[in-house]
Amino acid sequence: MAAPAAAGAFEGIDAEREVFWGFTRPQLLAFGLMLVFIAVAPFFLYPVFLMKVLCFALFACAFNLLIGYVGLLSFGHAAYFGMGGYLAGHSAKVWGFTPEVSIIIGGLAGMLLGWLIGMLAIRRQGIYFAMITLAMAQMVYFFCVQAPFTNGEDGIQAIPRGAFLGSVSMARDFNLYWLVAGIFVISFLFIHRVIHSPFGQVMKAIRENEPRAISLGYRVDDYKLIAFVISAGLSGVAGGTKSIVFGIATLTDVFWTMSGEVVLMSLVGGLGTLFGPVAGAAIIITMQNYLAEFGAWVTVIQGVIFVLCVLAFRRGVVGEIGRLLKVRL
Numbered sequence: 001m002a003a004p005a006a007a008g009a010f011e012g013i014d015a016e017r018e019v020f021w022g023f024t025r026p027q028l029l030a031f032g033l034m035l036v037f038i039a040v041a042p043f044f045l046y047p048v049f050l051m052k053v054l055c056f057a058l059f060a061c062a063f064n065l066l067i068g069y070v071g072l073l074s075f076g077h078a079a080y081f082g083m084g085g086y087l088a089g090h091s092a093k094v095w096g097f098t099p100e101v102s103i104i105i106g107g108l109a110g111m112l113l114g115w116l117i118g119m120l121a122i123r124r125q126g127i128y129f130a131m132i133t134l135a136m137a138q139m140v141y142f143f144c145v146q147a148p149f150t151n152g153e154d155g156i157q158a159i160p161r162g163a164f165l166g167s168v169s170m171a172r173d174f175n176l177y178w179l180v181a182g183i184f185v186i187s188f189l190f191i192h193r194v195i196h197s198p199f200g201q202v203m204k205a206i207r208e209n210e211p212r213a214i215s216l217g218y219r220v221d222d223y224k225l226i227a228f229v230i231s232a233g234l235s236g237v238a239g240g241t242k243s244i245v246f247g248i249a250t251l252t253d254v255f256w257t258m259s260g261e262v263v264l265m266s267l268v269g270g271l272g273t274l275f276g277p278v279a280g281a282a283i284i285i286t287m288q289n290y291l292a293e294f295g296a297w298v299t300v301i302q303g304v305i306f307v308l309c310v311l312a313f314r315r316g317v318v319g320e321i322g323r324l325l326k327v328r329l
Contacts, residue, residue, distance in 0.1 A: 022196030060277030062234035068272035071207035076137030082254025084236025085243035110236020118228035155250035270316025
């Protein structure tokens with residue numbers, strides 16, 4: 001019975017502007033525009049590029065759920081993303097599962113790994129939490145280097161796309177795009193529902209004032225662990241989807257630089273905002289795609305943009321837009 005009271009205490013007047021399923025009017029408009037773009041984009045843009053954006057947008061949204069709404073900075077999310085990709089690829093290629101089942105297995109792998117690491121990591125806070133997640137993710141990386149099923153540096157190649165529900169072939173990019181889009185939209189709505197549930201209000205309470213949440217009788221460590229597992233599971237789904245799209249799962253997806261990349265996406269888009277990670281992922285992936293001709297300079301350009309965002313857009317792109325329009329996005 002305490003959760004609704006806590007929700008009101010920590011949410012404030014924003015709840016009065018919610019008009020549909022937790023969406024405020026500006027958020028509902030933004031969500032509608034995002035759906036329109038997802039529906040129209042494959043007719044004008046390369047579907048594989050769009051699928052990559054959606055995969056990383058989901059990855060960033062999963063990461064943002066943890067840092068933006070619980071206040072836990074993880075430097076090890078590549079472990080769940082990469083392991084989800086490996087297990088999904090192995091399931092599709094060796095076990096012969098359909099793409100949706102393989103992606104679910106990737107998500108379950110992320111959840112299991114998140115539970116194991118989270119049980120240890122949530123016992124610490126701040127930089128100690130971040131360093132534990134980084135250390136554990138590096139252990140996962142070295143496991144993937146040695147594990148037989150990952151094929152080491154060669155990775156799992158020629159992963160078949162299979163057929164959705166065993167009947168609709170995913171060989172065509174256009175067909176697979178709609179599966180990826182559906183996974184992203186469902187996961188996005190799930191994250192939104194979690195944020196606006198009583199559980200989500202407790203997460204925000206922990207972020208704002210953990211001692212106060214403890215004094216209200218909440219078992220803070222349990223809430224942190226559940227949020228950690230949800231975030232890791234969704235990261236596994238994103239990694240599994242990416243491996244099906246590109247037909248390969250490699251050490252790149254489980255390396256520490258991938259954890260840094262998702263941090264960058266969330267910061268550029270706006271931490272603690274619903275649409276920020278989506279915008280951040282779109283910006284970073286677009287840069288990587290269209291600035292590829294500059295080679296290693298792409299990393300330098302990303303670094304410059306990151307510095308500019310930190311200095312000029314402290315709330316991220318979406319956060320600053322919301323501030324200027326005086327709305328919550």
